[in-house]
Amino acid sequence: MPGHPEALHLECQSNTSLLLRWQPPLSHNGVLTGYVLSYHPRACAAPAGKGGGGATGRGQSCSHSQPLSVPTVDEGGKGQLSFNLRDPELRTHNLTDLSPHLRYRFQLQATTKEGPGEAIVREGGTMALSGKLEE
Numbered sequence: 001m002p003g004h005p006e007a008l009h010l011e012c013q014s015n016t017s018l019l020l021r022w023q024p025p026l027s028h029n030g031v032l033t034g035y036v037l038s039y040h041p042r043a044c045a046a047p048a049g050k051g052g053g054g055a056t057g058r059g060q061s062c063s064h065s066q067p068l069s070v071p072t073v074d075e076g077g078k079g080q081l082s083f084n085l086r087d088p089e090l091r092t093h094n095l096t097d098l099s100p101h102l103r104y105r106f107q108l109q110a111t112t113k114e115g116p117g118e119a120i121v122r123e124g125g126t127m128a129l130s131g132k133l134e135e
Contacts, residue, residue: 001029001030001112001114001115001116001117001118002025002027002028002029002030002032002110002111002112002117002118003025003026003027003028003029003110003117003118004025004108004109004110004117004118004119004120005022005023005024005025005035005108005109005110005120006022006023006024006025006026006120007021007022007023008020008021008022008106008108008120008121008122009021009022009122010106010122010124012126012127013094014126014127015100015126015127015128016096016097016098016099016100016126016128017094017095017096017097017098018094018095018098018124018126019092019093019094019095020037020092020093020094020095020106020108021091021092022035022091022092022108022120023091024088024091024110025110025117025118028110028112029112029114029117030112030113030114031088031112031113032088032110032111032112033086033088033111033112033113034084034085034086034087034088034090034110034111035084035085035088035090035108035109035110035111036082036083036084036085036108036109036111036116037082037083037085037093037106037107037108038080038081038082038083038106038107038108039080039081039095039104039105039106039107040079040080040081040104040105041079041099041102041103041104041105042102042103042104042105042123084111088110098126099126100126100127100128101125101126101128102125102126103123103124103125104123104124104125105121105122105123106121106122106123106124107119107120107121108120
């Protein structure tokens with residue numbers, strides 16, 4: 001199984017979109033076949049004016065998603081969406097149609113033919129949540 005992807009960053013594009021950027025895992029333990037991206041809304045919102053953990057881009061955080069493949073809703077995961085990014089060379093993914101007032105938890109795993117490896121996890125919210133666009 002591969003190690004976790006390196007340096008997952010969340011970059012706000014608008015109050016409803018987010019760009020995820022990452023580096024491949026240091027330890028592949030085989031040939032990478034792609035990534036699995038999962039995310040779900042968090043129960044609590046961050047206070048206005050606060051950036052989300054791991055978010056970059058002018059001190060603001062964002063979140064949500066439009067998959068490269070059809071997402072599935074994990075009923076046991078409180079609305080968690082998961083989808084396969086089947087390109088092992090992929091280093092970014094744009095998420096759109098996010099709720100502007102929710103925080104999200106993102107989990108990214110590299111995959112090999114043996115399955116998904118360790119996950120890297122980040123949380124973030126939108127520009128609207130940070131108080132930068134709508135006051």
